[in-house]
Amino acid sequence: MNVLSSICYGGDYNPEQWPEEIWYEDAQLMQKAGVNLVSLGIFSWSKIEPSDGLFDFEWLDKVIDILYDHGVYVNLGTATATTPAWFVKKYPDSLPTDESGVILSFGSRQHYCPNHPQLITHIKRLVRAIAERYKNHPALKMWHVNNEYACHVSKCFCENCAVAFRKWLKERYKTIDELNERWGTNFWGQRYNNWDEINPPKKAPTFINPSQELDYYRFMNDSILRLFLTEKEVLREVTPNIPISTNFMGSFKPLNYFQWAQHVDIVTWDSYPDPREGLPIQHAMMNDLMRSLRKGQPFILMEQVTSHVNWRDINVPKPPGVMRLWSYATIARGADGIMFFQWRQSRAGAEKFHGAMVPHFLNENNRIYREVTQLGQELKKLDCLVGSRIKAEVAIIFDWENWWAVELSSKPHNKLRYISIVEAYYRELYKRNIAVDFVRPSDDLTKYKVVIAPILYMVKEGEDEKLRQFVASGGTLIVSFFSGIVDENDRVYLGGYPGPLRDILGIFVEEFVPYPETKVNKIYSNDGEYDCTTWADIIRLEGAEPLATFKGDWYAGLPVVTRNCYGKGEGIYVGTYPDSNYLGKLLEQVLVKHHINPILEVAENVEVQQRETDEWKCLIIINHNDYEVTLSLPEDKVYQNMIDGKCFRGGELRIQGVDVAVLREHDEAGKV
Numbered sequence: 119m120n121v122l123s124s125i126c127y128g129g130d131y132n133p134e135q136w137p138e139e140i141w142y143e144d145a146q147l148m149q150k151a152g153v154n155l156v157s158l159g160i161f162s163w164s165k166i167e168p169s170d171g172l173f174d175f176e177w178l179d180k181v182i183d184i185l186y187d188h189g190v191y192v193n194l195g196t197a198t199a200t201t202p203a204w205f206v207k208k209y210p211d212s213l214p215t216d217e218s219g220v221i222l223s224f225g226s227r228q229h230y231c232p233n234h235p236q237l238i239t240h241i242k243r244l245v246r247a248i249a250e251r252y253k254n255h256p257a258l259k260m261w262h263v264n265n266e267y268a269c270h271v272s273k274c275f276c277e278n279c280a281v282a283f284r285k286w287l288k289e290r291y292k293t294i295d296e297l298n299e300r301w302g303t304n305f306w307g308q309r310y311n312n313w314d315e316i317n318p319p320k321k322a323p324t325f326i327n328p329s330q331e332l333d334y335y336r337f338m339n340d341s342i343l344r345l346f347l348t349e350k351e352v353l354r355e356v357t358p359n360i361p362i363s364t365n366f367m368g369s370f371k372p373l374n375y376f377q378w379a380q381h382v383d384i385v386t387w388d389s390y391p392d393p394r395e396g397l398p399i400q401h402a403m404m405n406d407l408m409r410s411l412r413k414g415q416p417f418i419l420m421e422q423v424t425s426h427v428n429w430r431d432i433n434v435p436k437p438p439g440v441m442r443l444w445s446y447a448t449i450a451r452g453a454d455g456i457m458f459f460q461w462r463q464s465r466a467g468a469e470k471f472h473g474a475m476v477p478h479f480l481n482e483n484n485r486i487y488r489e490v491t492q493l494g495q496e497l498k499k500l501d502c503l504v505g506s507r508i509k510a511e512v513a514i515i516f517d518w519e520n521w522w523a524v525e526l527s528s529k530p531h532n533k534l535r536y537i538s539i540v541e542a543y544y545r546e547l548y549k550r551n552i553a554v555d556f557v558r559p560s561d562d563l564t565k566y567k568v569v570i571a572p573i574l575y576m577v578k579e580g581e582d583e584k585l586r587q588f589v590a591s592g593g594t595l596i597v598s599f600f601s602g603i604v605d606e607n608d609r610v611y612l613g614g615y616p617g618p619l620r621d622i623l624g625i626f627v628e629e630f631v632p633y634p635e636t637k638v639n640k641i642y643s644n645d646g647e648y649d650c651t652t653w654a655d656i657i658r659l660e661g662a663e664p665l666a667t668f669k670g671d672w673y674a675g676l677p678v679v680t681r682n683c684y685g686k687g688e689g690i691y692v693g694t695y696p697d698s699n700y701l702g703k704l705l706e707q708v709l710v711k712h713h714i715n716p717i718l719e720v721a722e723n724v725e726v727q728q729r730e731t732d733e734w735k736c737l738i739i740i741n742h743n744d745y746e747v748t749l750s751l752p753e754d755k756v757y758q759n760m761i762d763g764k765c766f767r768g769g770e771l772r773i774q775g776v777d778v779a780v781l782r783e784h785d786e787a788g789k790v
């Protein structure tokens with residue numbers, strides 16, 4: 119579902135922070151900058167409904183009309199991101215409670231309990247009023263439901279939530295005996311006789327039952343999703359043809375976005391990579407993840423910043439050209455929209471030092487607005503990209519429930535971070551310009567040749583069978599250490615790790631040896647010696663062959679990386695955290711075997727992705743270096759540079775430092 123037929127370009131617009139005369143100036147500046155969509159009214163509940171049941175839309179009517187007159191469409195907020203002060207005064211128990219029983223106050227934002235009954239009825243009334251008011255306005259192109267759900271309050275521990283949790287558990291487990299069995303409550307004498315004895319996992323003397331904690335993650339995710347679905351139901355009824363979305367936050371742990379994405383019409387997300395980190399690899403990884411949530415459907419980058427944020431300890435701005443470069447890097451991985459927080463930099467409030475498209479002081483030569491305008495005008499030339507896709511033959515398994523489980527307390531290694539292990543594998547593919555999708559283990563894997571499962575600690579019922587079928591039919595499955603350990607309730611698979619994956623991998627893991635942070639060991643493979651850190655598995659072979667062995671410690675000489683033939687494919691197990699050199703070589707060998715090649719051979723720090731339809735392909739090449747690079751394009755092809763419109767035959771191509779090329783392929787005759 120495309121929102122516009124062009125690349126969406128614009129940002130959050132908060133006109134209620136400004137006098138009316140500024141609205142006209144804003145609309146003119148937007149027009150000049152090539153803005154075609156703004157997100158409006160996200161935090162406007164107290165302005166739209168200044169007192170209980172009294173609605174004031176006059177100001178918003180005027181703003182939307184002004185925008186529309188200037189060719190700017192509206193991604194209309196449902197205004198539910200901040201409950202008004204009058205609401206909190208009337209319903210003080212709507213404030214959320216943290217795990218220690220502390221009630222969070224009014225005065226910032228997102229101060230609500232997701233299970234508060236009157237919150238839900240008030241949201242329904244507000245959203246219906248907004249939808250009815252604007253359902254026929256030609257400016258309305260999309261709904262922006264709430265804002266960054268759960269970003270500050272991802273869990274509430276109040277009495278409303280306790281009641282809802284018990285109901286949720288009863289639906290899931292049916293009997294208290296089943297719950298006791300699933301949660302392993304015979305341990306530490308935690309057995310329950312009836313549902314009313316169960317509470318949210320509040321602060322306790324020591325480690326809380328991990329199965330209970332895991333279910334609380336699921337329950338809170340479901341509670342917050344229910345809030346979204348409440349709004350969606352109203353919007354769908356009143357405006358059946360307007361796309362509905364809510365802005366995700368990439369690798370945001372509390373919400374299972376694979377689950378959420380099934381309920382939005384288009385994925386939108388907010389990305390704020392820190393310029394201090396250099397190459398924006400995690401930003402790329404999140405773009406690939408967000409694109410994968412709805413199986414490759416293009417997404418919209420709903421928020422990024424032009425220059426600097428205000429919420430880090432030190433807020434470094436993006437150097438000249440970098441905002442443009444990273445915007446193209448986002449489009450290269452499947453974005454059909456580039457949006458910002460926010461349009462005009464606020465004068466007051468907590469985000470007044472957060473960068474914006476129009477800074478506090480604007481004149482003709484302002485760098486930020488100049489870059490914003492340049493990008494806006496360029497993106498107008500890329501209409502053809504809208505709806506085009508990215509094809510990947512490699513997939514990385516990413517599973518939110520696994521993430522929750524693997525980072526619960528009381529593990530062999532309590533500093534393992536799921537994202538960083540995923541990123542270690544992703545990084546090697548990123549550096550080699552190999553397109554990657556993210557999948558759940560329960561997804562259809564048949565379109566991929568290589569599937570990587572970093573720390574697949576939790577294997578839920580049926581998931582092992584999907585992986586087994588994938589390997590049996592010729593795929594390569596790469597599994598990292600600490601995988602195949604527990605079921606969906608965090609109960610260990612008995613009979614040898616990696617549990618249900620054991621036959622695919624042809625090994626069993628007898629012991630874990632987690633490493634202190636400073637410990638480095640070596641591993642030998644047939645082409646050299648490499649470092650490894652973090653973890654060692656004591657592996658016994660059950661049909662697999664060793665690809666590398668440990669050099670040091672009491673398990674020296676034992677296998678660390680193994681390969682097992684299974685059906686027409688193979689299962690590779692990596693029983694440590696090897697250095698980048700080893701991981702890169704291992705992946706390269708697998709890629710070569712499956713004839714998976716980089717999209718283009720390029721210099722270091724040059725990112726290449728390809729978007730395509732059934733009819734054409736378009737290369738997007740991003741030079742992250744601050745110097746010029748030269749690359750060679752196939753000479754039998756003719757390319758059109760979409761930014762300057764020029765056509766040229768393949769061969770040598772130079773790209774300036776911090777610059778980009780968007781090249782649509784034509785055949786010999788110059789035909790698309």
Ligand SMILES: [Zn+2]
Pocket residue numbers: 214215231232233234274275276277278279280
């Ligand atoms: Zn609550």
